[in-house]
Amino acid sequence: xxxxxxxxxxxxxxxxxxxxxxxxxxxxxxxxxxxxxxxxxxxxxxxxxxxxxxxxxxxxxxxxxxxxxxxxxxxxxxxxxxxxxxxxxxxxxxxxxxxxxxxxxxxxxxxxxxxxxxxxxxxxxxxxxxxxxxxxxxxxxxxxxxxxxxxxxxxxxxxxxxxxxxxxxxxxxxxxxxxxxxxxxxxxxxxxxxxxxxxxxxxxxxxxxxxxxxxxxxxxxxxxxxxxxxxxxxxxxxxxxx
Amino acid sequence: xxxxxxxxxxxxxxxxxxxxxxxxxxxxxxxxxxxxxxxxxxxxxxxxxxxxxxxxxxxxxxxxxxxxxxxxxxxxxxxxxxxxxxxxxxxxxxxxxxxxxxxxxxxxxxxxxxxxxxxxxxxxxxxxxxxxxxxxxxxxxxxxxxxxxxxxxxxxxxxxxxxxxxxxxxxxxxxxxxxxxxxxxxxxxxxxxxxxxxxxxxxxxxxxxxxxxxxxxxxxxxxxxxxxxxxxxxxxxxxxxxxxxxxxxxxxxxxxxxxxxxxxxxxxxxxxxxxxxxxxxxxxxxxxxxxxxxxxxxxxxxxxxxxxxxxxxxxxxxxxxxxxxxxxxxxxxxxxxxxxxxxxxxxxxxxxxxxxxxxxxxxxxxxxxxxxxxxxxxxxxxxxxxxxxxxxxxxxxxxxxxxxxxxxxxxxxxxxxxxxxxxxxxxxxxxxxx
Numbered sequence: 001x002x003x004x005x006x007x008x009x010x011x012x013x014x015x016x017x018x019x020x021x022x023x024x025x026x027x028x029x030x031x032x033x034x035x036x037x038x039x040x041x042x043x044x045x046x047x048x049x050x051x052x053x054x055x056x057x058x059x060x061x062x063x064x065x066x067x068x069x070x071x072x073x074x075x076x077x078x079x080x081x082x083x084x085x086x087x088x089x090x091x092x093x094x095x096x097x098x099x100x101x102x103x104x105x106x107x108x109x110x111x112x113x114x115x116x117x118x119x120x121x122x123x124x125x126x127x128x129x130x131x132x133x134x135x136x137x138x139x140x141x142x143x144x145x146x147x148x149x150x151x152x153x154x155x156x157x158x159x160x161x162x163x164x165x166x167x168x169x170x171x172x173x174x175x176x177x178x179x180x181x182x183x184x185x186x187x188x189x190x191x192x193x194x195x196x197x198x199x200x201x202x203x204x205x206x207x208x209x210x211x212x213x214x215x216x217x218x219x220x221x222x223x224x225x226x227x228x229x230x231x232x233x234x235x236x237x238x239x240x241x242x
Numbered sequence: 243x244x245x246x247x248x249x250x251x252x253x254x255x256x257x258x259x260x261x262x263x264x265x266x267x268x269x270x271x272x273x274x275x276x277x278x279x280x281x282x283x284x285x286x287x288x289x290x291x292x293x294x295x296x297x298x299x300x301x302x303x304x305x306x307x308x309x310x311x312x313x314x315x316x317x318x319x320x321x322x323x324x325x326x327x328x329x330x331x332x333x334x335x336x337x338x339x340x341x342x343x344x345x346x347x348x349x350x351x352x353x354x355x356x357x358x359x360x361x362x363x364x365x366x367x368x369x370x371x372x373x374x375x376x377x378x379x380x381x382x383x384x385x386x387x388x389x390x391x392x393x394x395x396x397x398x399x400x401x402x403x404x405x406x407x408x409x410x411x412x413x414x415x416x417x418x419x420x421x422x423x424x425x426x427x428x429x430x431x432x433x434x435x436x437x438x439x440x441x442x443x444x445x446x447x448x449x450x451x452x453x454x455x456x457x458x459x460x461x462x463x464x465x466x467x468x469x470x471x472x473x474x475x476x477x478x479x480x481x482x483x484x485x486x487x488x489x490x491x492x493x494x495x496x497x498x499x500x501x502x503x504x505x506x507x508x509x510x511x512x513x514x515x516x517x518x519x520x521x522x523x524x525x526x527x528x529x530x531x532x533x534x535x536x537x538x539x540x541x542x543x544x545x546x547x548x549x550x551x552x553x554x555x556x557x558x559x560x561x562x563x564x565x566x567x568x569x570x571x572x573x574x575x576x577x578x579x580x581x582x583x584x585x586x587x588x589x590x591x592x593x594x595x596x597x598x599x600x601x602x603x604x605x606x607x608x609x610x611x612x613x614x615x616x617x618x619x620x621x622x623x624x625x626x627x628x629x630x631x632x633x634x635x636x637x638x639x640x641x642x643x644x645x646x647x648x649x650x651x652x653x654x655x656x657x658x659x660x661x662x663x664x665x666x667x668x669x670x671x672x673x674x675x676x
Contacts, residue, residue, distance in 0.1 A: 049670040054586060075590045082588020089673055093583045097253055107587035109246055154587070166673075 086155030145176030269609025274616025602657020610649025
């Protein structure tokens, strides 16, 4: 699904050249749950932005679902992003003057679906995150955890194959963080690829696979039995125990 | 998507109401001021006879004495008796009209109506067909009436209703300047603006109530109104008399094609050479044959202050637009976070650009509506000015449409840069800092 080979990203100013990502090679297959870890400024977010087609790469090759993204113009890239990728951000990034329905509607609007189809998807996505009853509420009327669930609903309403999450629990307390993680794991179980950038070793431990980024260089850590995500039931038990 | 963009624009206006109102007001003032002055200019520079303005030509000859001639001298605008009568008699154009403005007294038969003075035009039979004068009843007098100094007249509907109480006045007799004239026709209300065929009688707002054959008016000694230029003493002090070295009347011809105009120009040169050979003209031939459009330009009919005001108003609109650009830029860049989110969720740069442009255009429509009100108020103020064209300053349908078009165009123009900057927002940066 996601195939990066020798990908690099260099930010250039008149004085300085910063290598945010160097020769990153990574392959993510269908159904995987990958955690990308690393210290601040190591290039995790740049990797995520490249993966999400929000940044152009300076060198290397990136194939998303077999499509070489270097060959695409902004329009085709936006279409691909809209259809294949869902984003979840640390700061939720909901649009404050749109209610939940309209927030979840945003990605669907750019797909030119019929009104009925959009409504069905929006209601389905909000139901899935347990917020169907708050459909006409505004983001400011929700807690942080609820807002992140709306962001997840927005990300999944378009049925993407790849979910990219940048510190999705970073602004949440531990109970809410667990809720959000369970939701992501559920989605992964149902076939969506999840790539999550995190500082949190606990979150990383729940992923099937860890990629560690330091100074823009990614190391695909070997999959140790301790890193394999426990089953959903075990996680739920663990959450209750913790 | 357009409906979606409109909805987003509406939400955006509600979010930044004060900023939106400021932009609408800025565009409205710029558009209002521009449309007020442009409407005045549009009225002043209007084609007074659409469809024929390139077929009607004003004739100019050079009958003045050689003494005082300077290179590049333009011939006089008007002609004297000899040339007017001579060119009319020669009848070398498809139609020709010799004319001047004048004034006379109407002495109604009705006891309840006292004699009154009116403005008129002394001309020849082709005048009506040449200038598309619309008849409500009857018609023009004939060339034979011109030649025979016939006691005939054409009057306007207003005069007919005033004197006879009806427009059905054809055949009736009206005492004009002491002589009874038979009415051959009644004109509809008709007043070409500007008064192109005789600018010396006034440029705008000239109302002529009666038209009488030139030969008749001269014989009955109806008074002449307009400019007179003489370069020597006139016989009996009458500048309109045959042989008088004066110009005081206008001569127009209708020529259906450029070839016919060239032929007529040649005829005028030949005529001038003949007059010089006969000793009446002293200078070399200098003839001019200007069509209505060229004539209005030559005579600089549009007042220079109206042009200046228009430039000032357009400058003001530019200032308003620059302000709007600044405000839109602020508004759009303040929404960089939202733009970043939309980009991440699948909006292309193009979608964002059009979304923001629709928002700018919507501000333009609101600015246009308010600007229309301001233009209407501005024109109301112009109509209360003591100028000859004051009453013409009305907002017609094309200018109304132009007001909206200008407002939308101006706001789209003002929106281009901010929308471009908006769609260039880097989503990655915005999403992290949002």
